[in-house]
Amino acid sequence: MFSQTVEYALRAIVHLADQSPNPCTTEQIAKATKVPQAYLSKVLQSLRQSNVVHSQRGIGGGISLVKLPEELNLLEVVNAVDPICRIKTCPLGLKGHGANLCPLHRKLDDALRETETAFANTTLAEILSSSTSSYPLCNEPHERLTPLQALPVVPIKK
Amino acid sequence: MFSQTVEYALRAIVHLADQSPNPCTTEQIAKATKVPQAYLSKVLQSLRQSNVVHSQRGIGGGISLVKLPEELNLLEVVNAVDPICRIKTCPLGLKGHGANLCPLHRKLDDALRETETAFANTTLAEILSSSTSSYPLCNEPHERLTPLQALPVVPIKK
DNA sequence: GCAATAATAGACATCAATGTCCAATTATCG
């Protein structure tokens, strides 16, 4: 029910959060997340246009998160690439309904609202620290170049 | 996030439930639900193949529900045309994960599960009797040929 | 300035979802 694009965007963001605040190249992300590189670059552009990630060209450049993993939630990512479109008015265009959805569309929109809320309430930091038997995106927990709390946020050069 | 096909299928089923146990022609459903008739006939075929509706050719024929509105839930309809596909194994194909989803995919699947449950717990009868200010699919509550409890279920000729 | 690195942009290809059309089939009625 979630699009391939959403799946890819979330994988990329999880990887970036895992590496945060360091940047990753598209190639690195593609390999780590098993997303086709050329397509990933499109997805990352959507994320950049929505100001979820920042990009830097040239040597040492790459993609990095704009926010801290603690302050970025899943909904922001999803909405950047494939927005959850709530039902606001009657899809049949019935005048009598307008913003008063009929029971069917009320149910559908309730489901959308639940999903929206669940995503809005989940930060990337939670995903990373969540203790299940599987580590996000890879078989083994792994070393990081810079531990999460070790570095201050690098100021972004414009 | 729900496909157009799901929306159309649900509209059709709501209309059929509203008319149940009488059959409706594809044309009648199309007009009542504002779904393109030619496409609707495809959607209805999916529903027939999944044994959600029954069809009868010729004069007096049409489409009718296989079950009573009380016994048909939204999930059966959705799964007939565009199944909610739960995440059962790691989408990256990581051996180490298998059925143990990582936190990201755990979250995604949780959202799917919530939606699935919400749909499974909602019957068509509830949709019809649900009291909101808007009546399902039409501007006004309307007369029915046969009130819901007035007739026994018509046996289906095979 | 030059070479290497990396994102960006746009053209193009492929495939599935959506939508349309029409001929064939089945059923009912008189």
Place this chain on the structure above:
DNA sequence: CGATAATTGGACATTGATGTCTATTATTGC
């Protein structure tokens, strides 16, 4: 049987999602 009503099936068109490829632009280090 013949006429009419209705679904069924298949071919086709259109569009958007997904995916690929290549040339261009920006940045860094030497």
